[in-house]
Amino acid sequence: MNISRRQMLILMPAAAVAWKAVLAGTPEQSPNYKMSDHWWGMLIDIPKCIGCGNCVRACATENDVPDGYFRTWVERYHVSDEDMTNPEVISPDGGKEGFPVAAEDDKKYFFVPKMCNHCTDSPCTQVCPVGATFVSPDGVVLIDQKYCLGCAYCVQACPYGCRYINPQKETAEKCTLCYHRITQGLTTACCEACPTGARQLVDLKDPKDPIHEFLKTHSVQVLKPQMATGAKAFYNGLDGSVR
């Protein structure tokens, strides 16, 4: 891997400019990012997930997630065709180091990555007493760490269990859809690290996003649709036994 000095001379200033935009603070100042042009979601393709745990590790690295807490995690389901209401589910350390080898039997297995669903009608936003958690104009549910009281009402209100209280900051935390990355044209850390493409960032307002085609040709579900949260994490191939 030899990089020529010329290549370096071209790349360094470019990197510096991009970095400056990141440090500028507002997404509006980052080159070409306008919040009203985007409406973010995520597509999770169950048949493609191999339970490697790359996403959990990548998220923890990217976002300094404390040990024992998870902004995303993977669950492994073991379901009998005779009784779909009693699945066996494990998530050892959130699936961070993968899963133990499963022995073949007559039940089915599959992996379900989970994360914040960035709900449009988010119940966590509804209950926050001070407005520390909110839905951004581009559809990402975020937490204002400088304003949060740490009352944990939002943690109770989330039907999906995706929020936690950071023990050092003593405020609520959760998946931010790597907002600091997607506003500069990168994808989320979990999608970047996924080797099979089971996780893909979706911009529902972008007509060129290939996901529109996918949504037209596949059956997709959301978790706990009866909660009517307007969840934007869409699952392809979600089994009925998934809780």
Place this chain on the structure above:
Amino acid sequence: MSGVTVACDPSHIRPYLEARTFRGKECFRSHWNQSQDLPAFSKRRSGFIMSKFKDAGHLFRFAGLFVLLFVVFLVVRHFVVPKSFGKYGHYRADAIGEIAAHPAKYAGHETCEACHSDVLDKKSKGKHAHVNCEACHGALVKVLPAPPPPTPNVYERMVALVIKPMPQDPPVLRHADDPSSVVPELPDTTVLCARCHTASAAKPKGFPQVVPADHSNGMACKTCHDPHSPAMDAGGAK
């Protein structure tokens, strides 16, 4: 007070003169209501409504206290509530920018490919075409220890007892920004490849998976497979 003759026992004029005791005021009030002793201007004052409000004066004081506290609340609120609050909704709009300003650690495969185009050429023709660089190589960052905060003065230390200072994002060096600052180590393929490719009944049937002990008997995977284009029959064999 002048011009009022009070036809009563002088012994309780003194308390009134001191004008501090309730008994004195009661005495004066009872005389107010006797029209024959009072000059005309006092008669106008001692109306029915006035006397009612006089007896409710303490309630106005209570209400006044409320109003005062409310005004203080509004003033403090004006100074304390962050200026950007409410711009887009019921939250501090500046928070969006603050969150977006976190430094990214993973560089993204396009950044890697800008320099490592030779690897990209090989990878794009093989089975790992859609496996991003950092999925195997990791983030290639070095997190520096946070610089020690400046020594707090006495006031700041007192404030810190109540308002805990928030931990800041530690500074980060990235191989993507300055390749010499973070020199990557090649991952150990015995461990790395096994994570995805160890056979398990839980994995999707079509996914390439082997039982490592049977397949390679402890040998490093890269002995036979090129990780960037691992299929043996597609020119990946070494």
Place this chain on the structure above:
Amino acid sequence: MNGVEGFMYPNEIALQWSVLIVLYPFITGLVAGAFILASLERVFRVEAVKPTYRLALLTALAFLLDAPLPLQLHLGHPERSPEMYFTPHSTSAMAMFGYVYLWYLMAVLVLEIWLDYRKDIVLWSQESKGLLRIVYKIMTLGSSNINEKALAVDERVGWIVTIIGIPSAFLLHGYVGFIFGSIKANPWWSSPLMPVVFIFSAMVSGIAAVMLLYMGVTKLRHHTIDVKCVDAIAMYLFYIFIIDFSLEMLDLIHRIYEADESFRSLNFLVHTQLYIPHIVIQICLGTLTPLILLGITQVVKLGENTRKRMYTTAGCLALIGIFAMRWNVVIGGQLFSKSFLGYTTYKMHLVSKEGLLAAIGLTILPLIFLWVLVKLLPPWPDTNIHKAAAAAD
């Protein structure tokens, strides 16, 4: 894996709301209940409970002052709690509750106590010396008008305040119930009955608390307990307890009958981890036993001392039962997974910001507040509280 049975979402394993959050609805419940007892005399003219009127108001105030403390200890950033007043989120029950609390404290409770005690405060401000005199003077707000007309105004306004205060007390504790009842994510909490159950159980706990305090403190002062008063209180306690019990049974029967997706998981929980707190302590010991004891006193003619002992026992058990109800709601609601596939355990620390010692301390603290209030504003109708009056006699 450390106390987890079955599967829980990884972030659910540690409980977020501790015993302090159990204590908080218990304390606000005592406030609402004590106020309702006071309003029985003021608005509904139940003369028999008059001896406890002022004590009930002071009890309500003592507990209301203590109520925010468990919350402050629980918050990750208590110094930011004024944000709830500066930028309250109108869709959040917790934020709106901040204002309900403030309204109840200032416009209802403090106002009512002030109006009822005003004549005495003015007299004390003249009789006492030193620091106490300054305190009373401040409490008069500079007005020393206690002639008959002024006192009549006080009486009228106080009556109106109590009328407003009854729905305010319901709002105070109903809101706490709504804070839980509106969480659709948690099927143990989510129910329209929750605010109503909270209100009635609050009334039970408040009435029982005032009854016990009255009996206990009167005994400590070596005075005679007004048995007719205590009889009347016990009767109200009994009837309100029946309503409370009926509501809780309604919730239970409804749950068992409908058996929705959460039922299997909750049913298992109630039969295992929550068996002792729910079935044994809350239902049998804390509801059925006091109901039976109070029921006997209503039906069978018993001697005074027996009745007093039964009331005391029933009152204590009722308080334990209502605390257990709060425990089962708050802690119980966090012991099962929202996946309905697993359970966790609550590890209560002993010495910690949110531990058992803190909880015990915060339960004793309002009694200390009450002691200070009783010393400052004696509520005893059977003693002469003014030196001037005593000297004149």
